Every structure is written in C-alpha cells, then in structure tokens.
Amino acid sequence: MPVNPFLDPKLVHGDLYRSSGRLAERTRALREAKIAGRDAADVIVDLVAQRTPPGAVVLDIGCGRGTTTLRISTRLRPRRLIAVDASTALLATVRTRLAEASGTGSTICADFHHLPLPDALADAAVAAFCLYHSPTPAAAVAEIARCLRPGGIAVLATKSLDSYTELDQLVQTADLDPDAACRPSLYESFHSRNLVDIAATHLTVLNVLHEEHVFEFADATHLARYLATTPKYRIRAAGGPTGLAAILRERLPAPPYLTRSTVSYALAARP
Template sequence: MTANPFLDTDRVRHSLYGDADRIAQRTSALARAKTAGPHPASVIADLAATGLRGTVIDIGCGRGTTTVALAERLDPPRLVAFDQSAALLAEAQSRLTGRMGVEFLRGDFHAIDLPNTSVGVAVAAFCLYHSPRPATVIAEIARYLAPGGLSITVTKSPDSYRALDELISASGLDPEAATRPSLYETFHSHNQADIVATCLDVQQIVHHEHRFRFTDADHIAKYVATNPKYRLPSDTHEIAQRLRDTVGNGPVETTSTVTYVVAARR
C-alpha cells in the first residue's frame, strides 16, 4: 500500500471507485456545500467546443457528468467515455442511454487502445493525480491527438479543502489529517502546465476559485467519510457526533482552486 491512497492501485480500483454510491455521496455533499465557482463540466464543454470536430474522449469519465455536457454541447460524431471502474462506467452509460455515437471503454489511461492521430478533443478531468507518472498519460494523449487536436486537463490545488484537514485534526478524529501530503501531489494546479508542456503546446491556463460552506457536523461527516486522506470511523453518525463533541456543530468554510490547461498537439 502506498502512502497516498490516490496512488494505491488496489484502493483506486476497489474501495475508492468500485462503488458508484460512494462517489454520489461525495459529489452530493460537495454540491450542497458549494457557494462559488462555475461547474467544471460546463467550463470543459465550452473549452472543448473550440476544438476539432471528430472523436472526443472523456478520460476518467466517472459517473458521466462531463460526458453528458460534452455530448450536449458538442454533439460529436463519436464520443468515448473512458474509465477503469466498471461501476462508474455503468452509471455513465445509464445517463447517456439512447444517445448516438457514444462508446464506453474500460482500461488504463496510460495506454488507451486508440489509433494514432485519431482524436479531435481529449479531456482528462480530475483523474491524472491517480497516476504516479502523469507525464506518461500526457504522452499517450499526444499520440492519439490529431494534428490541431486539443487536450483539456483539469485538476485541483494541492491545498484544496485545507480547512477540513485542520478541523479533522483539531477534533482528534485523525490528528495527522493536517500534516499528510496532498491527495493531488502528482498532478495539481501548480505543476499541471509544466507536465502538459512535456508533450503538448500549452495554449491556455484558467484558474477558478471554488468556495464551500458545510453547514453542520452531519454535512461535514457525509463528505469527509468519503475522503481517503483521513483515517476515520466508517459510521458517518459517529463522525458527526465526535465533531459536535470536540469542535462544535459547524459551519466550516473552505476553498479549492480548479485549474484547466488547454493544449494542442505539436
């Protein structure tokens, strides 16, 4: 087992992304807390609309939120939803039932079975921090991008949700929460453009600050229980009660910077 759970292949395949309900709980808790910042799927779709018409791939598609936005905004002749999780691909497929030209492909994003120069737009949002060598994934994207094709990568700042780290540490639930390395240590807002530039020509960098307000201990517990950075009890009610007993019932406000890098094939 690696120190960073986002780089632990077994955990990524099973406990982190093997259950669509866990991801739904995480995204629902974040959506309820969000007070500022545009929806990433909409931003990605707008950026992708400037790319070539042709095959579009959504790498690390998860439950398909961005895939749906790409389908609706671009209506591409071929849209590939790619993920290594069968459970998440099934969820994405259920959200895109009946839409023509959509394919679902499972595998490892370090080596995707696509021909050279066959893709007009490649999106990799909130997934490359799961690679210990994200430059390898960028090289793979560069291989299958068509001349003039666009790559859109998206990630978060390494200090994302810092206030929650400090709260969990102060509560005694996980005293080391505030000192552990970021989950996004291999691919984050500060190094993303440099990594992309190893194989592609960076065209645009966009930073958006997202703000969140978790209303009370129950709301906080529903989110932090899904965060593998922490070492917490499995019962969200127990987490919430411990928070109330030690640091109060909230609210707590926190931030995350979401960074988009648009790049072109050389």
C-alpha cells in the same frame, strides 16, 4: 510520510471505485456545499467548444461517473464520443446516465497509460480530475497526445495542492485523525502548480485558467457526509456518517465550516 491513497493501486482499483456510490456521495456533498466557483464540467465543455469543429471525435479520459461525458454529449453532439475509465462500475453508471439523457457515446475500460485506441483518432480529449491518480502523469499525457490528430486539443483539469486543507485542521481538532494536518495532498502528482509543465511535455499549452471554489458545510451532518467518503484521512469513528456527525457536533466549534480549492484547467494542442 503516509502513502497517498490516490496513488495506491489497491485503493484506486479497490474500495475507491469498486462501485460508484462513494464517488457519487462525495460529489453530491461538495456540490451542495459550493458557494463560489463555476461548474467544472461547463468550463471544460466551453474550452473544448472553442477549438473543436462540428462532427468531432471526442475522448473523455478517466471519465468517472460521466458528468463531463454527459455534458459533452448533450451540448456538443460529437460525431463520436468515447468515455474511458479503469472502473467497470463507473462505466456502467456512464452508460446509464447517457441512456437516461438520450445521449450517445461508447465506453472503454482501460488504463489511461495504455489507451487501446489508434493514433490520431480524436479531434479533442478531456482528462478531468483523474491524472493525479498516476505517479507518472506525463506518461498519460503522452498517450492522450498520441490519440489526438495534429492540431487536436486536450483539456486537462486538476486541483491545487492545498485543496480542502481547512478540513485537515477540523479533523485534527476533533481528534478523528491526529495526523490529518501532515497527510499528503491527494493531488500531489498532478496539481495546479505543475499542470503546465506536465502538459507541455507532449502538448503545446494554449491557455490556463485557475478558479477558486469555496464550500460551506452547513452543519456537522453535512460535513460528516463528505468526510466519510474522502480517502485522505484515517478516521477513527464508529457508526458511519451518523456517528461521525455526533462526534463533530461535540468537538468542533459551531458551524458553518468553510473550505476552498483552486481548480485549474489547461487547454493544449497536439503540435
């Protein structure tokens, strides 16, 4: 079985998040392709707002480029907002985005299995689209629970095991990666089906939402922009996204190219 790149420490702490550019381009390509599904950051902030009092202390664990961090800052105006990520490059992007939006918040570079934060610090915590980077996501949930005050809430977000699998067949049909269809899901350690069980190891699950997102890549160039940034495949193509697009145009049926993902959210509380 091929190694899952989202669980490979060398990749996670190396090429995937050494800079923010790759993640930004992947996110941009998906956002432009989306034709159905609510904005995930809006859903997360809505869930936090349901159970979090004014003047709260909020943690954004595995904050990435800070899209949810920024939304928390501008909509909830917490008394204290702490964004945590293991990538210094991504945290630099978070600080820039907060400053440009006149938002407030601090950043900490840390592994979410070992948060350098005191017990019972926070009223709310978010861990969005990050726990699938852990081979032991329950251990990260335990750390999040430790940092919450009794009754404090957490919003955990992830994707389904079969997210974007339609692209596997396209990549294989184009002979860009002959093993595309048998590569493991990027989300295999923490996904829509095991979300509740893992959350419940240290938290009380209050509510779960599952929403289908649908994406339509308009042409080969658009699809190539996404495929060039995803670590799932071992694509054999020279010339970057431009060369990849040329191969896709030659070998695939006419566009558009559709794919789907289930996005799942658990709202949970520290007992």
